[in-house]
Amino acid sequence: MQSTMQHSALTILALFEHGQRIYPDSEVVTFDGATIRRTSFAEVARRVRQLAAALVRLGVKPGERVGTFCWNCQEHLEAYFAVPCLGAVLHTLNIRLFPEQIAYVINHAEDSVLIVDATLLHILEPLLPRLSTVRRLLIIGDAAPSLPIGWTRYEEALVRENSDMTFGAIDECSASAMCYTSGTTGNPKGVVYSHRSVWLHSQAIVSASCFGLTDRDRALVSPSMFHANAWGIPHAGWFVGADLILPSRYLQAEPLSRLIALERPTFAGAVPTIWSDLVRFAETHPVDLSSFRLVISGGSAVPRSLIEKLQHRHGVRLVQIWGLTETGPLAALAHPPAGTPVEDDIDWRTKTGRVLQGVELRLADGETILPWDGKAVGEIEVRGPWVTGAYYKDPTPDKFHDGWLRTGDIGTVDPLGYIQITDRSKDVIKSGGEWVSSVEIENHLMAHPDVIEAAVIAVPDARWDERPLACVVFKAGTATDFAALRAFLAERVVRWWLPERWAVIDEVPKTSVGKFDKKVLRERYANGELAVES
């Protein structure tokens, strides 16, 4: 029996028009490191329609891919809406990929138009001869006085158009945006979001059990807008009228703390490194974080010490989130369960997260589905309306299991649905047949006052097959040595997890989106480039 309900499509267009209509006075703020550019949703919405008209004039058709090569700025937000509202597909290019990867993803996605920040042209320009489908560039910001044929200044393209462009109907299952994962092996793989998935993700994350965004919030969007839709914050914030504060490329502790003091955001997302840098900077500079009601962090495990410092020194509540480009990206977050006593609050927030309503999760060891007992260790698999079921033109059946996405994250799930990730599947350490959690050892090491960063990798061992090697970044001038660290760790983990092998490194190598890149460390170890003490 069918219902009598309307089948209104869940689209970015509907979301965009709601924000435009209901929250005309909400703000979009862009920071250029020194000055603030401030405008309203009403004005951005007018420019979105102008940009869409300009793209149509450039011949962009529904289904066509339009790439962006931009920082977190107002124009990038305009593209977030203009491109999908006209039925085209927004392809946010990760500016931190290797040049050959950037060329690969543009060609693989068959982008026809690129919207490029002038400050990033130096990366893109050398690649142009290798781009087989791009026919137009729109340049944001200052550029040379005369542009090559096929290049247009963004503002000049907009100024020609009027802002009364209307949009046609859109199938909710059609593509709205795409994003390539920054995998450390092989070519990047494309995830194509639908209008439906973005709408549903937005509605889920504004729930009070997730970010709880409303028009009373000012959301600092520090996750890159070229990576997993900046964790969905721009779409969700627009939907409910939260002010959006875009820090452009100024994510270093000094300018970021200045922006926070100026604009007083109530909410922010950022990878753990950004928060760590900010907390360390605050040890020697005045930093006021009192405007935040909630901040979130993810992308890699958040050290407990960071959560504690933010809470105890700054009164800032950090909640850990978990997800992947492939999961929309939000799949879980670590709000403590109702009734948690104050003294246990941080214990819960150090967990990876509890599955979000709308997402299904299970724990698998090959074909065996494991219990949620907080003990059984397996790979997290997820399913849901904002989870990808494939990669774009890239068959990878090993990434899926009976319709569930294999996340590559290894961990446990407790009876209340809280995940604890212990490792990426490619980073696991199996010593004498038992799992050693590199993530847990790293978090303990990073809680030591003289350690800036630490990464633990598996290295071959004749007796135990694999053993952990701890690679540590010390604070300058510290007197702490490995013996002291080992003693520090011995009070926190089981004895057989204690690394015998240690190495000092200058910094932990990171992927294009700031995650620890342990593959590089394993290669250095294999090439004898690390000075290992044992």
Add this chain to the structure above:
Amino acid sequence: MQSTMQHSALTILALFEHGQRIYPDSEVVTFDGATIRRTSFAEVARRVRQLAAALVRLGVKPGERVGTFCWNCQEHLEAYFAVPCLGAVLHTLNIRLFPEQIAYVINHAEDSVLIVDATLLHILEPLLPRLSTVRRLLIIGDAAPSLPIGWTRYEEALVRENSDMTFGAIDECSASAMCYTSGTTGNPKGVVYSHRSVWLHSQAIVSASCFGLTDRDRALVSPSMFHANAWGIPHAGWFVGADLILPSRYLQAEPLSRLIALERPTFAGAVPTIWSDLVRFAETHPVDLSSFRLVISGGSAVPRSLIEKLQHRHGVRLVQIWGLTETGPLAALAHPPAGTPVEDDIDWRTKTGRVLQGVELRLADGETILPWDGKAVGEIEVRGPWVTGAYYKDPTPDKFHDGWLRTGDIGTVDPLGYIQITDRSKDVIKSGGEWVSSVEIENHLMAHPDVIEAAVIAVPDARWDERPLACVVFKAGTATDFAALRAFLAERVVRWWLPERWAVIDEVPKTSVGKFDKKVLRERYANGELAVES
């Protein structure tokens, strides 16, 4: 271009299984006027699977309608999930309809099984000979020692089944529940919710910009579960693990205030009459409402005086909501906009509401679409994924307009999307070609300390076509007269709105869901049954 996302169905089954898995310890509390019955989501979920198995044993097939004739109690909640999860359709019967209407809707929906509270059998039993499709009754609670053939005790049906029943795949657009509107003219009309519409409505109302429910909430479900899914609170609360407190039929001020003191709910929805009764009761009895963080009210206009009393005497924040059975039901609510000064807060909350993200709204005067200027008066039309597009087997093209639902509510919309309803279209008063808002006059009258209730209706007038007649329920023993009320009103509304005609009544007649039934008053006036002074 299609996306790569999974097309996971948005179903009550998914919502149910999330609550079961993630919030096993959340509570379901049923009040019988004296004692409390308390259980967990885990236990309710087990019983849901038992009930589903029992219904399958009774031959219930996907698509078949199962009626409920119940108060707000645990068993009703179990049916809310068991029936749709097995693919059948939950038909919540409004126990307050006239007997012939009850028989009509059961036959029209073709219910095959009815789940009936024993305390309501006296209403249903006389109708049984007229029910052409019902083949089974499940009786909740005490019933006669031996039951007629075809009747089964609810608990006996459950006890036979085990709780490991699993459910099959469900099409998200298929019917999940149906509810007949309590229209005051003609036969009731059926709205058939889909799985999708209930899922989406639940996700929308747990947003922080709507009810903001989380597992930290204890939600008092006073809206009838037989009316518009109790405003969606049971589904939404279950989805995010909010405790559900079900007051059965004990909605009178005395038992309700006892329940509130015992269970300390943080959230509640109720029609204005319930809140008014509670506030009046609190004038002479100790009532503690300090557990509430937010209460909502709708179904008819909420008098400003009620919002003020709740705020100033009890510190309770009441926000007005707006919707219809046809709109899921939530379509708008009156959270003030960000940045509202404290002194203006109540002004905003007295508005009918701001349209909720996911719903589209427009103002129409026939074929003309009116501006959102806070002045133009027209009929509110809505569209969206939880708005009905038809009535069940009941063609009513006049209720729809180019795919939009005509709500029958007349009012204005301001530039920020706040609706102010001035009248139901059938209750409007047009005097000398201009609108008089009966709702606004009523609200002013009900703010007078000696007035319990007031209803204003249009009566024919030789000179002005129509004029308002004010029908007033005075507090017992008051000395206030119509002249005093008219003077009171003269300070609050424009002069030409002031009623010349007045009548004392014992109470305002109400529909089966507690709305003012002005049709009855107009009939009494036409029949000369009101003692009108002028």
